[in-house]
Amino acid sequence: MSNIALTRIDDRLIHGQVITAWCKITSAKRIVIVDDLVVKDPFIVQVLQMAAPSTVKVEVHDVESGAEVLKSHNGDENLIVLVKYPKTVLGLVNSGVDLKELNVGGMGAGLGRKSFL
Numbered sequence: 001m002s003n004i005a006l007t008r009i010d011d012r013l014i015h016g017q018v019i020t021a022w023c024k025i026t027s028a029k030r031i032v033i034v035d036d037l038v039v040k041d042p043f044i045v046q047v048l049q050m051a052a053p054s055t056v057k058v059e060v061h062d063v064e065s066g067a068e069v070l071k072s073h074n075g076d077e078n079l080i081v082l083v084k085y086p087k088t089v090l091g092l093v094n095s096g097v098d099l100k101e102l103n104v105g106g107m108g109a110g111l112g113r114k115s116f117l
Contacts, residue, residue, distance in 0.1 A: 003076075004078075004080075005026035005027070005078040005080060006026050007099050007102050008080065009083055009089065009104050010105035012105075012106055013033055014048050018031075018080070019052060022080060026080060029078065029079075030057045030058075030080070031057070031058045031080045032069060032070065032082070033059065033060045033081075034066035034082070034092060035062070035085075036063055038060055039060045063088060063091040063095065064095070066081075067092050067097050068095075071095075071097055089102060
C-alpha cells in the first residue's frame with residue numbers, strides 16, 4: 001500500500017497552495033491525480049505536469065487504474081492524491097483503496113451542487 005500523505009478534493013487540482021504548502025508539509029515527491037475526464041485530455045495532463053516542480057512526479061489516472069496504482073505502490077515515498085469530485089473518492093474507496101483522511105479544498109459552485117456552509 002502506498003504512503004498516502006494527503007488525499008484532497010480540489011477542483012483546481014494542482015495550483016500554488018498544493019505545490020508550495022502541501023508538498024512541503026507532506027514531503028511528497030509524487031502527486032497522483034485521479035479523474036476519468038482529465039486523463040483523456042493530453043493537453044491538460046501536460047499542463048498539470050508542468051505546474052509541478054521538477055522534483056515532484058505527476059501522474060494522471062482514471063479511477064480504475066488510479067486505484068490499482070495506489071493499492072500496489074510499495075510505500076517508499078509520500079504521495080498526494082488529488083481529485084476534483086467526492087464521487088471519485090468514493091470510487092477509489094469502493095475499489096479497495098484505504099484512505100485514512102480526506103482534505104476538502106475548493107469545489108466551486110455549479111449546476112447540481114449544494115452549499116453545505
